[in-house]
Amino acid sequence: xxxxxxxxxxxxxxxxxxxxxxxxxxxxxxxxxxxxxxxxxxxxxxxxxxxxxxxxxxxxxxxxxxxxxxxxxxxxxxxxxxxxxxxxxxxxxxxxxxxxxxxxxxxxxxxxxxxxxxxxxxxxxxxxxxxxxxxxxxxxxxxxxxxxxxxxxxxxxxxxxxxxxxxxxxxxxxxxxxxxxxxxxxxxxxxxxxxxxxxxxxxxxxxxxxxxxxxxxxxxxxxxxxxxxxxxxxxxxxxxxxxxxxxxxxxxxxxxxxxxxxxxxxxxxxxxxxxxxxxxxxxxxxxxxxxxxxxxxxxxxxxxxxxxxxxxxxxxxxxxxxxxxxxxxxxxxxxxxxxxxxxxxxxxxxxxxxxxxxxxxxxxxxxxxxxxxxxxxxxxxxxxxxxxxxxxxxxxxxxxxxxxxxxxxxxxxxxxxxxxxxxxxxxxxxxxxxxxxxxxxxxxxxxxxxxxxxxxxxxxxxxxxxxxxxxxxxxxxxxxx
Amino acid sequence: xxxxxxxxxxxxxxxxxxxxxxxxxxxxxxxxxxxxxxxxxxxxxxxxxxxxxxxxxxxxxxxxxxxxxxxxxxxxxxxxxxxxxxxxxxxxxxxxxxxxxxxxxxxxxxxxxxxxxxxxxxxxxxxxxxxxxxxxxxxxxxxxxxxxxxxxxxxxxxxxxxxxxxxxxxxxxxxxxxxxxxxxxxxxxxxxxxxxxxxxxxxxxxxxxxxxxxxxxxxxxxxxxxxxxxxxxxxxxxxxxxxxxxxxxxxxxxxxxxxxxxxxxxxxxxxxxxxxxxxxxxxxxxxxxxxxxxxxxxxxxxxxxxxxxxxxxxxxxxxxxxxxxxxxxxxxxxxxxxxxxxxxxxxxxxxxxxxxxxxxxxxxxxxxxxxxxxxxxxxxx
Numbered sequence: 001x002x003x004x005x006x007x008x009x010x011x012x013x014x015x016x017x018x019x020x021x022x023x024x025x026x027x028x029x030x031x032x033x034x035x036x037x038x039x040x041x042x043x044x045x046x047x048x049x050x051x052x053x054x055x056x057x058x059x060x061x062x063x064x065x066x067x068x069x070x071x072x073x074x075x076x077x078x079x080x081x082x083x084x085x086x087x088x089x090x091x092x093x094x095x096x097x098x099x100x101x102x103x104x105x106x107x108x109x110x111x112x113x114x115x116x117x118x119x120x121x122x123x124x125x126x127x128x129x130x131x132x133x134x135x136x137x138x139x140x141x142x143x144x145x146x147x148x149x150x151x152x153x154x155x156x157x158x159x160x161x162x163x164x165x166x167x168x169x170x171x172x173x174x175x176x177x178x179x180x181x182x183x184x185x186x187x188x189x190x191x192x193x194x195x196x197x198x199x200x201x202x203x204x205x206x207x208x209x210x211x212x213x214x215x216x217x218x219x220x221x222x223x224x225x226x227x228x229x230x231x232x233x234x235x236x237x238x239x240x241x242x243x244x245x246x247x248x249x250x251x252x253x254x255x256x257x258x259x260x261x262x263x264x265x266x267x268x269x270x271x272x273x274x275x276x277x278x279x280x281x282x283x284x285x286x287x288x289x290x291x292x293x294x295x296x297x298x299x300x301x302x303x304x305x306x307x308x309x310x311x312x313x314x315x316x317x318x319x320x321x322x323x324x325x326x327x328x329x330x331x332x333x334x335x336x337x338x339x340x341x342x343x344x345x346x347x348x349x350x351x352x353x354x355x356x357x358x359x360x361x362x363x364x365x366x367x368x369x370x371x372x373x374x375x376x377x378x379x380x381x382x383x384x385x386x387x388x389x390x391x392x393x394x395x396x397x398x399x400x401x402x403x404x405x406x407x408x409x410x411x412x413x414x415x416x417x418x419x420x421x422x423x424x425x426x427x428x429x430x431x432x433x434x435x436x437x438x439x440x441x442x443x444x445x446x447x448x449x450x451x452x453x454x455x456x457x458x459x460x461x462x463x464x465x466x467x468x469x470x471x472x473x474x475x476x477x478x479x480x481x
Numbered sequence: 482x483x484x485x486x487x488x489x490x491x492x493x494x495x496x497x498x499x500x501x502x503x504x505x506x507x508x509x510x511x512x513x514x515x516x517x518x519x520x521x522x523x524x525x526x527x528x529x530x531x532x533x534x535x536x537x538x539x540x541x542x543x544x545x546x547x548x549x550x551x552x553x554x555x556x557x558x559x560x561x562x563x564x565x566x567x568x569x570x571x572x573x574x575x576x577x578x579x580x581x582x583x584x585x586x587x588x589x590x591x592x593x594x595x596x597x598x599x600x601x602x603x604x605x606x607x608x609x610x611x612x613x614x615x616x617x618x619x620x621x622x623x624x625x626x627x628x629x630x631x632x633x634x635x636x637x638x639x640x641x642x643x644x645x646x647x648x649x650x651x652x653x654x655x656x657x658x659x660x661x662x663x664x665x666x667x668x669x670x671x672x673x674x675x676x677x678x679x680x681x682x683x684x685x686x687x688x689x690x691x692x693x694x695x696x697x698x699x700x701x702x703x704x705x706x707x708x709x710x711x712x713x714x715x716x717x718x719x720x721x722x723x724x725x726x727x728x729x730x731x732x733x734x735x736x737x738x739x740x741x742x743x744x745x746x747x748x749x750x751x752x753x754x755x756x757x758x759x760x761x762x763x764x765x766x767x768x769x770x771x772x773x774x775x776x777x778x779x780x781x782x783x784x785x786x787x788x789x790x791x792x793x794x795x796x797x798x799x800x801x802x803x804x805x806x807x808x809x810x811x812x813x814x815x816x817x818x819x820x821x822x823x824x825x826x827x828x829x830x831x832x833x834x835x836x837x838x839x840x841x842x843x844x845x846x847x848x849x850x851x852x853x854x855x856x857x858x859x860x861x862x
Contacts, residue, residue, distance in 0.1 A: 039512055043722055045500075046492045046510060046604040050640045078718055080765070082742055089721035145726075274765035276714060276774060279611030281640050 002206040003241065005234055006214075007169055007199060008161035011176060012154050013186045014126065014194035015058045020151035021125050022049030022092065027153070029192055033131075033146035041151035043087030048280050051076075055153040056099070056284060058185035059123045060294050062155055063100025065183045065301055066118050066176075070291050074099045076123075076281045080274040084143065085128040087150050095275040098122035099284065105159075105179065106303055107171040108321075116172045117160030126152040155185075161200065161211065166230040170223060173197060174325050178302040181327035189364075190221050197226055201233045203241060212237075213247040217254055217261055229254050232261060305330055313343035322351060328365035329355075335372025340379050349375065353393065357400050369403030370396075378406040386410070387417045390463055419466040421473065424457075427465065428473045431456045432481075442478055450474065483523075483570060485628065486563045489530040490537050490575035491517055492604040500606040501533040501545040504723045504730045504749040514604025515639070516573060516615050516632045523631035528569055531559040535754045536608045537577040538716055540820040541584055543813050544753040556808045558584025564618050565590060571619040571628045577608045578712060578820060579802075579827025585618045585839040586802035591859050592618045593625045596651075596849045597834030598643035600629075601636035607719045609712040610641075612831040622840065622859040629852060651850030660692045660795040661845070661858070666702045667800035667826065674806045678842035682799065682862050685841070689861045693799070700787045701798075701829050703780055708828035709821050710764050710777040717761030720754070753817065785833045788846070792835075796854055797845040801826050806842055 020027055023040035040047040060070050077095035103118035128147035132140040157176065163169050177195060180188040188195040202214035215233060220226045237247050252261040300308075302324045309320040324330045329350065336346045358365060378399065382392045387410060398409045410416055418424060431453055432439055441449040457470050492498045492510035499505040517527065534544040541558040543549040550557045560572035561584030574581035576594045585592030593616055600615040607613075615632060619625040636642045643651075663683065668676065683693045725731040725745025732744035750758070764773045791798060803826050813819060830837035830846045837846045840859035847855045 042727070044511065044728075045505075045606050045722065046512070046514065048603050048607075048639050048641075050638065080718055080721060082721070082724060084724075084726050084738065087722070087727070089724055090718055272767060274718070274762065274770075276718070276765055276770075277778075279641075279715060280607075 003203040003238060004206045005164055005203060006161045006211055007163040007201050009159045010198040011157040012196045013180055013188060015055055015153040016186050017052055017054040017153055019052055021052050021055050021153035022151055031148050036148040042147055055123055059099050059155050061183045062185050063121050064295050065179045065298060066103040066105055068100035068103030068118055068121060070286060071097060071099055072286050074284045076278040077275045078278050084145050085130050091125060092278055093124035094122035105172060105175050107175055109167045109171050116162045119158045119160050121155050121157050124154050126154050166227050169226060178325050182299055182301050196221055199229055203237045213249050215250055215252050217252045220254055225254060225256055315343055315347050319347040319351060326365055332372055336375045339373055339376035345379055353396055370399045374399060374405055381406055385419055391415050417466050418461055418464050419469050424465055424469055424473055427457050427460055428477050432477055483525045484528045485525050485571045485573055486529050486531045486569040487527055487573045488533050488560055488575045490533055490606045500536045502535045503546040508729055515601040515636050519632050531563055535751045537575050538608055539753055540823055541580050544751050551810060554810045556813050561585055561588045561590055561618055571617055571624050574616045574618055575605055576616040577613045579824060581616050581618055582827050582839050583803045586842045587806045589842055590618050591622050591625050592839040593629055594830055594837045595852055596836045598641050599633050601639045601642050603636055603638040609715045611715060622856040626856050655848055655851045655854055658794060658796050661686055661797050661799050662791060662795045663695045663799045664698050664701060665695050666697050666699050670804050671801050672805045675801045682841045682843045685862055698787060698791055700784055704784050704828040704832050705825035707777040707780040708824055708832045710773055713757045713761035714764045714774055717758045781832050788833055792848045797847045797858060800844050802839050802844040
């Protein structure tokens with residue numbers, strides 16, 4: 001039978017506030033275990049939470065950037081469950097009155113454009129982290145608890161079950177990540193856990209309206225894992241349905257090494273969270289004036305920036321899509337563009353040279369040493385003929401490694417392109433004299449010999465000769481013979 | 482000398498805080514309750530701690546792990562006993578479930594349960610956060626007023642603490658009407674001694690030119706039922722943090738995390754607390770939330786509106802603080818639901834956050850921010 005895949009996502013994003021959601025401990029990632037803690041985030045008896053106003057601001061900004069309605073009246077609730085990483089045995093979260101709801105994110109895939117609905121965005125506190133001793137959780141002799149992360153502010157973004165393929169999900173996550181980065185509310189780094197994704201996936205016979213039974217796969221921390229999980233779950237659920245079985249509603253975990261999902265708990269066991277309004281936190285009242293103030297403070301968002309690059313700068317859609325998917329890349333582009341006019345050339349250098357190096361090094365774009373002004377200067381040096389495109393790549397590699405100015409690198413390494421005709425004439429004569437066989441071939445009509453001679457001259461100039469000038473001088477020389 | 486005692490619900494760094502539970506036996510806090518810091522700054526000397534029932538949630542301290550206090554065969558609230566005996570000028574108490582008010586009433590002492598939010602709860606063991614307040618028991622209204630003044634005021638560490646501007650505004654809105662309303666619906670189930678106190682206080686007010694009228698307000702009589710639901714749910718949730726993992730009692734008998742939780746709690750919590758936990762947990766279940774917990778929240782709003790309407794043209798609602806002025810050992814030990822039943826009288830102030838004063842064995846519930854006016858009335862009793 002033909003099945004349709006139905007996917008919804010729950011994405012947890014750690015907000016980039018300086019301090020935690022209900023106390024003044026730092027939110028910095030890393031740090032010795034249990035050094036970013038105080039009685040409040042440790043949930044010691046007698047402590048009380050006081051809301052960090054920045055968290056509300058960031059949650060609203062994220063909601064506005066995802067086209068959500070912002071609730072004028074919202075509240076915090078306590079979600080009860082026992083787990084050693086949870087200091088109070090309840091998590092302060094939002095249950096029935098989230099701060100944002102009914103939004104959407106635009107995506108574009110090989111199937112075309114569509115909107116992925118955002119059901120809700122709510123604020124909550126993160127839990128601590130358990131470090132299990134031993135190889136796996138089942139064989140662990142014990143666990144250590146690190147509460148540095150306890151109380152770090154999160155927003156949970158819940159999508160509608162609007163996605164139908166892994167491609168949809170990746171496009172959704174890419175755009176979501178970009179929007180979050182642009183608004184500046186989070187670093188949204190999956191590998192550091194500041195963006196975590198749960199996938200809800202079910203199958204239904206093609207054409208059927210009702211949803212099938214879904215499995216929820218928790219805590220995926222890379223785009224690659226998301227893609228693999230979706231492929232794996234489609235196969236797993238298809239096999240079950242094909243063999244006449246029933247998919248169980250449950251929470252599953254992804255084993256990246258084995259490339260498989262495993263049942264963690266059935267949904268019936270865990271659904272009883274006994275939510276109730278947190279009496280220690282007064283309801284959150286948000287005025288229209290505040291919402292509008294935040295809306296006005298939003299930066300240009302990826303979709304708008306992308307459209308601007310296509311329309312005003314004339315970039316191909318593909319280039320604009322790649323560059324705007326990352327705020328760092330888009331900022332770099334804008335920075336170069338402010339000093340240099342040829343948008344397509346900038347885009348080529350970013351897409352080919354810069355991304356190749358960044359990917360090869362496996363580094364963050366934020367860590368790139370080259371400043372946009374330096375990149376613009378390099379492009380200008382090529383345009384003016386001071387260096388060849390080939391040398392420019394060499395200079396670029398050095399800029400990437402050291403962050404030095406291109407002019408300094410050229411000076412230090414003597415890489416200036418030789419365009420001086422007198423100097424080059426000498427080289428041309430020299431090469432022509434040393435290769436009589438090639439000259440003969442050329443005269444006999446074998447034009448290929450011309451290329452060989454140019455190569456020899458370039459070699460002698462250690463790549464610094466201006467190829468255009470050489471071509472001209474060599475042609476003159478050969479024709480005069 | 483300004484010698485005071487404090488309920489064992491306030492966190493102290495120089496002595497343990499147990500909340501009357503084996504769970505917190507020997508637990509010493511890393512920080513001090515905000516009210517204690519303020520009281521010390523106002524030259525009050527903390528002479529010691531008074532025992533409370535487990536997590537302060539019972540009738541008069543009878544569920545305390547370290548032993549209940551009886552005077553002869555009459556159950557006695559330790560904080561009230563300390564004031565009555567002259568050991569301390571005043572007791573700073575935690576009014577979770579009305580125990581301090583009952584204790585003051587049966588001893589003829591004066592007690593103040595302030596407007597919710599006027600005294601910081603930072604550093605008090607949390608039990609029923611939405612209604613519990615720090616209170617005072619003293620021999621007279623003047624001492625109550627002094628202690629309250631030293632403790633009250635905005636605290637940025639408590640998100641429910643009322644800003645000074647709001648307090649000033651609230652106090653300015655309180656006007657003296659020289660009228661007190663007796664709620665006849667609240668006299669249900671009271672004994673002769675209590676009814677006698679109501680009559681005596683009524684006389685006293687009338688003599689002093691205060692008009693006393695009788696009104697029926699059946700809705701206020703539902704406060705106890707609603708409060709028992711809200712209080713139990715919050716209690717259940719607030720004591721969940723005592724799981725044997727980080728501090729407090731830990732069982733020796735466990736092989737995995739679930740046994741650690743279950744056995745630590747089974748061994749350390751008393752029967753009354755366990756029943757409250759189970760009841761509270763039930764009220765919050767998916768099945769019961771709408772028809773029990775959520776309904777109690779709605780009832781709370783209706784009661785608040787009703788009491789505000791009643792208080793619009795009077796200074797206080799006069800009602801008993803308890804069904805009796807003495808509880809015998811036989812009664813207490815024979816009826817495990819007694820604390821829930823007696824909440825009938827104390828819940829109206831707890832569930833609405835309105836201030837209440839105990840004087841002459843009766844209770845006066847007033848408008849928000851009317852502590853001064855209530856204490857003025859107490860002086861006439």
